[in-house]
């Protein structure tokens with residue numbers, strides 16, 4: 001079955017039951033918002049899906065295939081990307097170098113900078129991020145840097161993307177820009193998990209919302225059952 005599906009996924013850290021038998025369904029081309037207080041288990045769940053943490057229990061499938069990533073690069077290889085909350089770009093490298101960092105085929109020998117800049121430019125344009133791919137990251141605004149983080153995640157064309165509080169360090173207009181980028185990805189068929197504390201954003205972007213509390217799913221809403229006023 002198409003989509004990302006988790007059944008009975010659980011995780012303990014010593015005596016802490018961080019995640020308790022969570023079921024989750026993320027169809028392609030949709031946005032699932034994940035909400036809950038600090039310590040509810042949101043990042044544990046995301047880390048499991050992104051291959052950062054191994055679950056103790058449960059099964060996952062990705063587009064009908066068993067999915068048990070052993071590392072973030074394995075997850076990415078299978079089509080799942082995680083966009084971290086913190087910006088982790090290297091300021092002394094160019095925008096294009098940051099986007100391609102660790103992604104270039106080692107065996108190919110000489111790095112073709114023009115090709116790298118061109119491909120980075122295409123993805124940045126698609127995201128509406130106005131920046132020269134050949135300039136250094138140092139000095140760029142937080143909003144542009146967040147856009148570059150997103151470009152870095154999607155250059156490999158993941159079918160599923162996890163956004164972990166992408167607007168946490170941004171102002172209102174910049175946050176709206178991120179929401180537009182999320183919508184564009186969704187409209188292109190990407191399945192998206194969107195973690196946020198901001199209820200207004202969740203209402204704008206989510207097709208479904210699930211709420212974690214003490215490691216368990218305690219509530220879920222579908223769009224259409226919202227009573228939102230535009």
Ligand code: ADP
Nearest residue numbers: 013016018036037038039040041042043044045
């Ligand atoms: P959230 O992202 O919703 O804030 P987390 O997934 O970070 O929640 O945390 C869920 C629970 O698991 C918390 O009680 C937290 O303290 C605990 N926890 C998370 N990561 C670890 C870890 N690496 N070692 C021990 N406990 C952890």
Ligand code: ADP
Nearest residue numbers: 100103104105108109110111112113115116119
């Ligand atoms: P693909 O997955 O499309 O076969 P590769 O694995 O060969 O591509 O390369 C991964 C990415 O790096 C692609 O976006 C590709 O265009 C780019 N790339 C490949 N070779 C070079 C090079 N020599 N210099 C710069 N970028 C390259």
